[in-house]
Amino acid sequence: MLSVFTVSIGFGIVLPLLPYLIERLLGAGGDAAQVSRHTGLLTAVYTLSLFLFAPLWGRLSDQRGPRGVLLIGLLGFGVTMLVFSFVESLVAVYAERFLSCMFAAAVTPVAAAVIGNVTTTEQGRARRLAFVSMTGISGFLLGPMLSVFVTRFAADTFNLALPPGSVAVPLAATGLLAFLVAGGVAFALPSIDVLGRSTKISKASADQKTWLVPKLLILTFIVSVGVGVFEVGLALRGKQELGLSPYQIALMFAECSLVMFVMQAIAFSPWFKPDTTRWLIAPALSVLTAGLFLVPWASDFKLMLVVIGAVAASAGILSPILTYWISAKAGSAQGWELGKQTAASSLGTTLGSAAGGILYSAVLLPSASFVLSASFTVLGFLLSLGLPRLLMHPHSCPHPISVQSRKQK
Numbered sequence: 001m002l003s004v005f006t007v008s009i010g011f012g013i014v015l016p017l018l019p020y021l022i023e024r025l026l027g028a029g030g031d032a033a034q035v036s037r038h039t040g041l042l043t044a045v046y047t048l049s050l051f052l053f054a055p056l057w058g059r060l061s062d063q064r065g066p067r068g069v070l071l072i073g074l075l076g077f078g079v080t081m082l083v084f085s086f087v088e089s090l091v092a093v094y095a096e097r098f099l100s101c102m103f104a105a106a107v108t109p110v111a112a113a114v115i116g117n118v119t120t121t122e123q124g125r126a127r128r129l130a131f132v133s134m135t136g137i138s139g140f141l142l143g144p145m146l147s148v149f150v151t152r153f154a155a156d157t158f159n160l161a162l163p164p165g166s167v168a169v170p171l172a173a174t175g176l177l178a179f180l181v182a183g184g185v186a187f188a189l190p191s192i193d194v195l196g197r198s199t200k201i202s203k204a205s206a207d208q209k210t211w212l213v214p215k216l217l218i219l220t221f222i223v224s225v226g227v228g229v230f231e232v233g234l235a236l237r238g239k240q241e242l243g244l245s246p247y248q249i250a251l252m253f254a255e256c257s258l259v260m261f262v263m264q265a266i267a268f269s270p271w272f273k274p275d276t277t278r279w280l281i282a283p284a285l286s287v288l289t290a291g292l293f294l295v296p297w298a299s300d301f302k303l304m305l306v307v308i309g310a311v312a313a314s315a316g317i318l319s320p321i322l323t324y325w326i327s328a329k330a331g332s333a334q335g336w337e338l339g340k341q342t343a344a345s346s347l348g349t350t351l352g353s354a355a356g357g358i359l360y361s362a363v364l365l366p367s368a369s370f371v372l373s374a375s376f377t378v379l380g381f382l383l384s385l386g387l388p389r390l391l392m393h394p395h396s397c398p399h400p401i402s403v404q405s406r407k408q409k
Helices: 002-029 032-064 066-084 090-104 108-118 122-158 168-188 199-240 246-267 274-297 301-329 334-359 368-384 387-391 400-408
Strands: none
Touching: 002 032, 002 066, 002 090, 002 108, 002 122, 002 168, 032 066, 032 090, 032 108, 032 334, 066 090, 066 108, 066 168, 108 122, 108 301, 108 334, 122 168, 122 246, 122 274, 122 301, 199 246, 199 274, 199 301, 199 334, 199 368, 199 387, 246 301, 274 301, 274 368, 274 387, 301 334, 334 368
């Protein structure tokens, strides 16, 4: 959880300060269009790196064990954060963003894979995977606030004269946090024998997930596309059509994150059995579809808050539910499958964000991005209708550690 929190807070710290940094690096020759373009491209570079490297780190974790991969990820992330704090070139910023996410991609899916490997009960696996997801949301939410706090504290305490848009202090603090967490991982994370598992179990798992896990990955991609469209369209609609203030727009995003956080806590609380979550996938997709479709018809701030709550609640529970079932059906390939899920989520968010911006002002179809993303989510709903039966198939593969434990007994 600390590892995931560290990389999430790093992203949350950088994102709101990125336009100011770019504006300073461009100097007097830069204009608003250039700042917007570089901000979008740098965000795309970050998510592209996540898409490329998350499955590879996950596969390496399965083959060599997660502890070394997590240490490489955290130490590499810490180094790139420290280097970034001294960067004064736009080209170097692009290189740093790519490398930073390359190492961050070694953290989140591998941390989830550790839980999938060492947790011996389904209740424990479900709750801890939800905790990891909630930790990621918390890091992203707290990042901007901590960035301002750390910068002001350093400036007041050490009398530092920082230029506008400086990210040096919060980035250096994030780098140091990554080093501290890496020390905790080296000390506390047990060594896991990933190569000594039964080949029979791995084969059974591979047969079981031939179509099931890919379906779950496709649903992850579809949900991420919808969330990407929603986030970009939400900001654009609030500013351009409803005339909301920056405070109101920020409040909408805060509501979105808070509702997602609460729904994840409820869905995987002790009140619900993990295997019952399979019945929530199709209803949540239907609510997500309805919410995306209704966004253009929310004509004021209060109605927007209602629609946001519906979209956030459905997307908030879908993400950890899909992660849980992918982990449950991944067998000995925890890192590989969860890495692919991270890649699918990253690709979906990237494409959804791009589509949300490009299609938002489409002439032929007002609010086209919301309508088309809702239509796309309908496909996910249809794909999910048979999942409850498939997820509880009588020949589904048990958890590998549970099998080994029974064999030893």
